[in-house]
Amino acid sequence: MTSIQTENSYTKGQLVRSTATFTDSDSAAVDPAAVIVQYEDPSGNVTSKTYGDDSEVVKSSTGVYYIDIDADEAGRWYVYWNSTGTGQAANEDYFLIRTLQTG
Numbered sequence: 001m002t003s004i005q006t007e008n009s010y011t012k013g014q015l016v017r018s019t020a021t022f023t024d025s026d027s028a029a030v031d032p033a034a035v036i037v038q039y040e041d042p043s044g045n046v047t048s049k050t051y052g053d054d055s056e057v058v059k060s061s062t063g064v065y066y067i068d069i070d071a072d073e074a075g076r077w078y079v080y081w082n083s084t085g086t087g088q089a090a091n092e093d094y095f096l097i098r099t100l101q102t103g
Helices: none
Strands: 002-005 009-011 015-022 034-040 046-050 058-061 064-070 075-084 089-098
Touching: 015 034, 015 075, 015 089, 034 064, 064 075
Parallel strands: 009 089
Antiparallel strands: 002 015, 015 064, 034 046, 034 075, 058 064, 075 089
């Protein structure tokens, strides 16, 4: 099981933190064998990062991982976390990027 914490609305140019928490059937935090996060910008470009291979994916405590996404394009962004092995899970969420009305 995994849960994703991402606020829903940001201003263009902000770093957006997406956090995933992986747990077992008893809701105890577990570290999966592999943790992968993919995010898609409003233009359809998909970026994939893997914990242990890509420094952008950070483990903050047992079962809790995050990534800071440079949200440089207005529109809807999708974030998909998945894991394999112990704690195998998958979940998708999205956030919105607003364009500033001034400036």
